[in-house]
Amino acid sequence: MRAARLHGPADLRIDKVPVPVPGPGEVLVRVLAYSPYGTCLGVYHNRGGRYVANYPIGIGADFSAEIAALGPDVSGFTVGQRVTAQSLDNCGTCANCMVGRTNLCLSPDLGRYVRQVCAQDFTLVSARKLCAMPEGVSDEAGAMLTGVVDALNAFDKLGLPEGSTVAILGVGAMGQGAIATARAIGLVPVAIGGRGAKVAMAVAVGAERVFGISAHGEDISASVLETFPNGFAGVVETSASDWGMAQAFKIAAPGAVVALTGGGALPVTNWDIVNRELRVVGVRGGPDQAGALRLIAEGRIDLSPTISARFPLEQIGEAFALLTGEGAKDVGRVIIRVAA
Ligand SMILES: [Zn+2]
Known part of the structure; x- marks a missing residue:
């Protein structure tokens, strides 16, 4: 073979x-x-x-x-x-x-x-x-399928009520999967990152809004916070990069859950976590392959x-x-x- x-x-x-x-x-x-x-x-x-x-x-x-x-x-x-x-x-x-x-x-x-x-x-x-x-x-x-399976695990941990806005860092394979999955389960995904055609793809799979970057590694947290001054109660980091980690913690609201799916340096100290009562959760793949396939079969994820x-x-x-x-x-x- x-x-x-x-x-x-x-x-x-x-x-x-x-x-x-x-x-x-x-x-x-x-x-x-x-x-x-x-x-x-x-x-x-x-x-x-x-x-x-x-x-x-x-x-x-x-x-x-x-x-x-x-x-x-x-x-x-x-x-x-x-x-x-x-x-x-x-x-x-x-x-x-x-x-x-x-x-x-x-x-x-x-x-x-x-x-x-x-x-x-x-x-x-x-x-x-x-x-x-x-x-x-x-x-x-x-x-x-992997991006969808990981995203279902991440959103399960965020525990946000239906209709909530969720921030998703990165618009690569994992990010696009998370955007589509958020929309399919009744969340409103706001995507952060990406240039060129990837921005249009993020919109096509369900992003309510995309904060694109104009250059690799650009800090766009300030412009995100201009639109969402309270930050986000739920943040999913999918870019596995120092950039994504830095953005994720800058836009996390007090009391937020920040779900991490990959690498990148943790940009906060224990006191940052204490003072904002953040919950930082790891997402290691996910167990719900059947659930992911069901959402696709039902036409809710494309x-x-x-x-x-x-x-x-x-x-x-x-x-x-x-x-x-x-x-x-x-x-x-x-x-x-x-x-x-
Ligand atoms: Zn076992």
């Missing part, structure tokens, strides 16, 4: 490798569509040397697929069924899994981040990570306006060049059609 593998930073090649065989608890799936997001770009460049220890290595996390074969003890799925898979594995039986917090599984073997790969014809997936794709979800929509380009697997190098090149500020999601 074909497998896109990194042989070094930004050195992506199509290799021929054997089709893997599913062991106990595993499912072999035929990948339909794959859409890279920020973490994939980190792996692609091996930013900070923290993503890749040994080359060559496969890539990809957000994908839709069709079941090709079941491992010996796997039940509940059928060959030919369309599925998506969350990135984190879980045991299904620990105290956290039993209350639905599968993204925080306590098993030392499974609770860590397990790198899924999907930029290849077939891949192995733990059966517990799979979720059947409903009829109304396209292969492409199934490959843009991320198709964020798709900028489509490539066959052979041209995955061009896809990553587009996502990481000069014009990236105008590029939303890129779909890699793995199955012909």
